[in-house]
Amino acid sequence: MKESCSRRTFLKLGAALVSGGVAASAPRAASGMGFRPAVADDVVTTGRGYCPFCQVRCTYEARLRNGRVESLSGLVGNRWTGGAMCPKGLSILELMRSPERLTHPLRRLPSGQWERISYQDAVELTAERLLACMRAHGDKAGDRVAMTMPLWDCRESEIAALLALRAAGSVHAMPPGESCVSSASNMLGDMLGVYSGTVKVHEVLKTQTLVLWGANVAELYPPYSRWLAQAAARGVRIIYIDPRTTRTSALAHTQLRPRPGTDGALAAGALRAILAGGAYDPEQARALLDGFDQLAGDVERYTPEMVSAATGLGLEETRAFYDALAKSPRTIVWLGGSLSRYTNGITTLRAIILAQALRGNVIGEGRGLLTFQSGKPDGDEEFVDHFFGPTQRRKMNFRRLRSAMRRGNLDVLFLNSSYRRYPDAKGTLADLKKIPFIAHMGFFMTEECEAAHLFIPATFGPESAGTGYGNEQQVVWRDQLETPPGECVPGWRFYRDVGRLVDPRRYPDFADPEDLYRQFAAVVPSWKGMDLDALRASPDGLVWPLYARGDAERLDCVFRDGRLLTPDGRMKVVDGLFGRVSEWDYPRGYPGGKDGSAEFPLVLLQGKVLWHWQQTLTNFSPSLAEFSAGRLVAVHPETARAYGLRQGDRVMLETSAGALEGWVDVSETVLPGMVFTPSHLGATAPLERNRGEHINTILPNYWDRISCQHNGVGCRLRSLERA
Ligand SMILES: Nc1nc2c(c(=O)[nH]1)N[C@H]1C(S)=C(S)[C@@H](COP(=O)(O)OP(=O)(O)OC[C@H]3O[C@@H](n4cnc5c(=O)[nH]c(N)nc54)[C@H](O)[C@@H]3O)O[C@H]1N2
Ligand SMILES: Nc1nc2c(c(=O)[nH]1)N[C@H]1C(S)=C(S)[C@@H](COP(=O)(O)OP(=O)(O)OC[C@H]3O[C@@H](n4cnc5c(=O)[nH]c(N)nc54)[C@H](O)[C@@H]3O)O[C@H]1N2
Ligand code: SF4
Numbered sequence: 001m002k003e004s005c006s007r008r009t010f011l012k013l014g015a016a017l018v019s020g021g022v023a024a025s026a027p028r029a030a031s032g033m034g035f036r037p038a039v040a041d042d043v044v045t046t047g048r049g050y051c052p053f054c055q056v057r058c059t060y061e062a063r064l065r066n067g068r069v070e071s072l073s074g075l076v077g078n079r080w081t082g083g084a085m086c087p088k089g090l091s092i093l094e095l096m097r098s099p100e101r102l103t104h105p106l107r108r109l110p111s112g113q114w115e116r117i118s119y120q121d122a123v124e125l126t127a128e129r130l131l132a133c134m135r136a137h138g139d140k141a142g143d144r145v146a147m148t149m150p151l152w153d154c155r156e157s158e159i160a161a162l163l164a165l166r167a168a169g170s171v172h173a174m175p176p177g178e179s180c181v182s183s184a185s186n187m188l189g190d191m192l193g194v195y196s197g198t199v200k201v202h203e204v205l206k207t208q209t210l211v212l213w214g215a216n217v218a219e220l221y222p223p224y225s226r227w228l229a230q231a232a233a234r235g236v237r238i239i240y241i242d243p244r245t246t247r248t249s250a251l252a253h254t255q256l257r258p259r260p261g262t263d264g265a266l267a268a269g270a271l272r273a274i275l276a277g278g279a280y281d282p283e284q285a286r287a288l289l290d291g292f293d294q295l296a297g298d299v300e301r302y303t304p305e306m307v308s309a310a311t312g313l314g315l316e317e318t319r320a321f322y323d324a325l326a327k328s329p330r331t332i333v334w335l336g337g338s339l340s341r342y343t344n345g346i347t348t349l350r351a352i353i354l355a356q357a358l359r360g361n362v363i364g365e366g367r368g369l370l371t372f373q374s375g376k377p378d379g380d381e382e383f384v385d386h387f388f389g390p391t392q393r394r395k396m397n398f399r400r401l402r403s404a405m406r407r408g409n410l411d412v413l414f415l416n417s418s419y420r421r422y423p424d425a426k427g428t429l430a431d432l433k434k435i436p437f438i439a440h441m442g443f444f445m446t447e448e449c450e451a452a453h454l455f456i457p458a459t460f461g462p463e464s465a466g467t468g469y470g471n472e473q474q475v476v477w478r479d480q481l482e483t484p485p486g487e488c489v490p491g492w493r494f495y496r497d498v499g500r501l502v503d504p505r506r507y508p509d510f511a512d513p514e515d516l517y518r519q520f521a522a523v524v525p526s527w528k529g530m531d532l533d534a535l536r537a538s539p540d541g542l543v544w545p546l547y548a549r550g551d552a553e554r555l556d557c558v559f560r561d562g563r564l565l566t567p568d569g570r571m572k573v574v575d576g577l578f579g580r581v582s583e584w585d586y587p588r589g590y591p592g593g594k595d596g597s598a599e600f601p602l603v604l605l606q607g608k609v610l611w612h613w614q615q616t617l618t619n620f621s622p623s624l625a626e627f628s629a630g631r632l633v634a635v636h637p638e639t640a641r642a643y644g645l646r647q648g649d650r651v652m653l654e655t656s657a658g659a660l661e662g663w664v665d666v667s668e669t670v671l672p673g674m675v676f677t678p679s680h681l682g683a684t685a686p687l688e689r690n691r692g693e694h695i696n697t698i699l700p701n702y703w704d705r706i707s708c709q710h711n712g713v714g715c716r717l718r719s720l721e722r723a
């Protein structure tokens with residue numbers, strides 16, 4: 001906590017505000033959570049932190065009265081956010097103080113009822129389950145213990161959890177990746193040697209064309225809208241590719257609206273057009289692309305006519321797009337998360353990355369690829385190995401983990417996320433129920449509790465300290481500003497306490513996140529320069545990696561030597577595992593695709609909405625509920641006419657996997673033949689506007705080699721009005 005100010009200094013500040021002295025820079029507070037004027041003997045202090053939700057990782061200043069946080073506002077001086085913050089972050093206070101919040105550990109009795117137990121009992125019970133598994137299975141125990149990742153508390157909690165997992169011999173930590181942007185990060189890794197964006201967001205100011213490929217920046221990273229506005233003001237041409245119109249549409253010069261899941265054909269067509277028009281440097285392309293000579297044959301069939309038929313885009317707009325790419329001297333492509341969530345995502349992403357490479361747009365100023373990414377810095381494995389030694393165990397993915405559950409081969413699961421993030425949520429729950437012991441760390445009685453045997457109440461926001469990381473690989477600090485209610489504990493404490501019971505000899509001792517951070521930075525070379533004091537002093541932390549104290553942060557293109565970071569410095573056109581761009585096809589279950597069914601002729605698209613975070617937490621915020629339209633089912637006027645649906649009608653949305661009820665919103669924001677519905681609702685949400693069966697309960701369990709599919713399956717609508 002910094003700058004504790006007495007009543008006198010606060011009054012002086014108040015006087016300055018009245019006279020207008022600092023009014024212009026006075027931070028904006030969340031509505032309804034404003035800071036009250038001080039009264040006699042109030043102690044007013046401030047502290048800092050960051051929002052745990054999206055990867056913009058906004059930093060905030062908190063204002064406290066008598067030790068209680070009263071308001072949060074975006075930290076002025078944060079170079080990435082411009083000092084902004086969105087209402088999701090401001091809901092932290094509401095969520096912390098929610099009357100629904102669970103604040104004591106609970107154990108499930110054989111009767112199914114919950115019983116309150118002490119924190120110490122919860123720790124001992126968990127350690128005992130791990131030790132019992134180790135006694136029964138010896139070396140094999142490591143494959144019978146797993147965890148879904150605790151992403152949103154702090155990095156030190158993640159590390160403490162990974163250490164506890166390894167104390168039981170396990171490496172099976174499931175980050176949300178496979179349901180998030182893993183196809184994009186893995187294709188970037190495979191083709192360019194870097195698993196995240198190749199540049200930081202500020203590079204958009206230096207390009208000439210910015211393609212937002214499914215990247216709904218304005219609704220997913222609201223504070224980053226300013227980067228689009230600034231780029232446009234500098235003459236950057238913004239092309240947005242999204243089947244829906246969104247708030248991002250207003251910030252773009254042109255929008256292309258292909259049918260969902262067809263971007264791979266559009267990108268392969270771009271490759272063909274660039275090759276045919278000679279809009280590339282043959283010598284450079286041959287040097288960069290391993291298999292260059294195969295490319296022309298691979299993209300032969302993607303004529304503008306074929307692309308237009310596959311995507312539903314007009315022939316002229318398709319040609320105009322290719323022309324814009326061919327003529328632009330510098331282009332940055334921002335890869336939207338949803339591209340990863342189709343079973344043809346790998347091919348799509350490969351085609352887009354190849355198109356950037358062919359035009360010479362991966363290395364150099366104003367060129368590159370941006371992503372929506374956690375920005376997770378490396379080093380965790382190095383650190384865990386430092387204490388436990390290297391391991392030969394190969395990490396499972398979630399599909400394998402599910403089949404282990406199904407076969408009764410999983411004894412302990414730490415459920416630190418929702419399980420609903422994966423499609424076929426009901427099937428996932430049924431498999432979870434085969435696990436004899438699930439510890440869930442969370443805040444509310446959500447669907448996850450239905451699967452759990454032990455509930456550990458977590459700390460939220462300013463109730464605990466630690467670092468977070470964001471899209472620009474910036475690491476930021478959060479102060480602990482309040483005492484957590486009841487027996488709520490930060491993740492690092494629970495996992496440290498369990499880990500030290502399981503393996504007291506090897507599990508490292510640390511007092512708090514600061515201590516753990518310093519130990520980590522001392523062990524891992526890429527963190528040696530990530531000085532904690534410097535990081536805490538800066539409004540936007542430090543950008544990882546820094547190998548030595550005093551080193552300058554690296555903010556330019558990652559390919560500093562003019563060379564890709566793949567082992568041979570080249571990019572593969574054809575990949576043994578991930579295939580070639582000639583193989584593009586519609587995603588699984590697509591109406592009109594290979595395995596599409598005539599019974600489900602509409603294309604289902606679901607996704608995030610502006611003021612909600614993922615599947616769980618913000619469903620508990622009353623002020624965010626005000627922005628929720630519930631289970632809306634958006635259809636184009638033509639589709640509504642064809643189905644005899646009117647605005648507000650109640651309707652069943654049905655897929656091959658199930659059905660849920662919603663209300664019809666007739667809207668031109670979607671294309672004819674397509675349905676859009678939000679992803680955030682939950683069945684256990686206490687606020688009616690956020691309550692509803694989760695969309696993943698009706699999505700079939702489709703996966704490609706990397707990711708699960710959330711979009712593009714066939715669906716139909718059945719009116720309940722005149723049934
Ligand atoms: N249908 C559909 N499915 C999707 C998506 C979609 O758009 N549509 N999006 C996908 C994407 S991009 C992602 S990243 C995933 C995200 O999916 P999840 O990772 O499941 O994210 P949340 O729903 O936020 O669940 C987070 C849970 O973690 C726990 N938690 C949160 N904060 C803390 C904390 O500070 N401490 C502790 N100990 N626990 C905490 C709480 O139990 C909380 O409910 O979902 C994916 N699934
Ligand atoms: N408000 C809010 N913001 C968030 C999050 C949140 O939960 N809520 N979660 C954060 C996280 S973890 C992530 S990973 C990111 C990324 O989140 P994303 O996965 O990118 O989010 P979505 O809303 O699923 O999809 C983004 C856009 O892609 C469009 N789209 C869908 N299918 C296609 C397609 O086939 N082609 C094209 N070109 N576009 C398509 C959708 O219409 C939508 O406007 O968002 C982050 N920001
Ligand atoms: S949700 Fe994202 S944009 Fe909103 S305050 Fe949190 S970090 Fe910032």
Ligand SMILES: [Mo]
Pocket residue numbers: 176179180181337
């Ligand atoms: Mo994500």
